[in-house]
Amino acid sequence: MSKLENNGAILTVADLHAWYGESKALHGMNFHVKPGELVTLLGRNGAGKTTALRSIMGLVRRKSGAIRFADEELSHRPAEFIARRGIAYCPEERGIFASLSVGENLELPPVIATGGMPIDEIFALFPNLKRRWSSQGTKLSGGEQQMLAIARILRTGAKFLLLDEPTEGLAPVIVQQIAAVIQRLKEQGYTLLMVEQNFRFAAKLADRYCVVEHGRVVETFRRDELDAATHKIEVYLGV
Numbered sequence: 001m002s003k004l005e006n007n008g009a010i011l012t013v014a015d016l017h018a019w020y021g022e023s024k025a026l027h028g029m030n031f032h033v034k035p036g037e038l039v040t041l042l043g044r045n046g047a048g049k050t051t052a053l054r055s056i057m058g059l060v061r062r063k064s065g066a067i068r069f070a071d072e073e074l075s076h077r078p079a080e081f082i083a084r085r086g087i088a089y090c091p092e093e094r095g096i097f098a099s100l101s102v103g104e105n106l107e108l109p110p111v112i113a114t115g116g117m118p119i120d121e122i123f124a125l126f127p128n129l130k131r132r133w134s135s136q137g138t139k140l141s142g143g144e145q146q147m148l149a150i151a152r153i154l155r156t157g158a159k160f161l162l163l164d165e166p167t168e169g170l171a172p173v174i175v176q177q178i179a180a181v182i183q184r185l186k187e188q189g190y191t192l193l194m195v196e197q198n199f200r201f202a203a204k205l206a207d208r209y210c211v212v213e214h215g216r217v218v219e220t221f222r223r224d225e226l227d228a229a230t231h232k233i234e235v236y237l238g239v
């Protein structure tokens with residue numbers, strides 16, 4: 001499929017099914033993301049949002065369906081290949097190496113493309129990381145760990161970011177800082193696919209919202225449809 005089909009999507013997920021052993025987690029998921037967009041996957045616990053991100057990143061072993069990124073089919077490719085195409089994944093558990101310093105954590109992932117964010121821009125975006133450069137991963141607050149996890153994927157040069165619940169467990173003031181960072185990334189032309197339970201956080205940032213239920217996208221809303229759809233979304237989320 002050409003990049004310009006499907007409304008000019010850069011990522012198209014079509015009829016995606018995924019399993020953990022015999023247990024099925026995705027039941028024919030369909031959605032797309034256009035270049036420069038921020039799309040949020042919303043839904044209750046266990047709906048399949050994380051599995052969707054992990055499938056795109058090549059981290060779910062058993063799956064079927066299509067995952068097309070910039071004209072290329074990725075569904076049968078390993079994670080290293082997908083990373084080299086410019087997709088990066090920031091998992092919910094953040095994956096900070098406890099025994100390494102902030103600096104060592106930042107320098108760990110391979111640079112996969114030119115245009116990785118230079119360290120001075122990282123510091124401008126995340127001033128805390130400069131102050132904490134020599135601190136061990138274990139000494140960081142939850143917010144600092146999240147900042148480091150995002151900063152680390154920016155270093156790689158990836159321009160398509162998968163963020164899994166970036167605000168989980170964080171204080172409101174830190175949530176605001178993360179929102180500001182994500183807004184800046186959008187302005188810089190990054191494309192983002194984000195899983196988020198915090199609807200109020202996502203509502204300010206996302207261009208479109210895909211509601212996930214039982215391993216499928218059951219409805220999609222644009223930002224300008226949000227006011228009219230808020231009640232419906234709250235029912236979907238059970239809030």
Ligand SMILES: Nc1ncnc2c1ncn2[C@@H]1O[C@H](COP(=O)(O)OP(=O)(O)OP(=O)(O)O)[C@@H](O)[C@H]1O
Pocket residue numbers: 020023024025043044045046047048049050051052
């Ligand atoms: N490693 C795993 N092994 C077996 N089943 C899993 C595994 N990870 C997830 N599942 C199951 O797959 C389904 C989808 O889970 P997933 O984590 O994708 O949902 P989610 O929408 O991201 O929810 P959450 O916010 O709870 O992470 C759930 O039924 C979950 O129990």
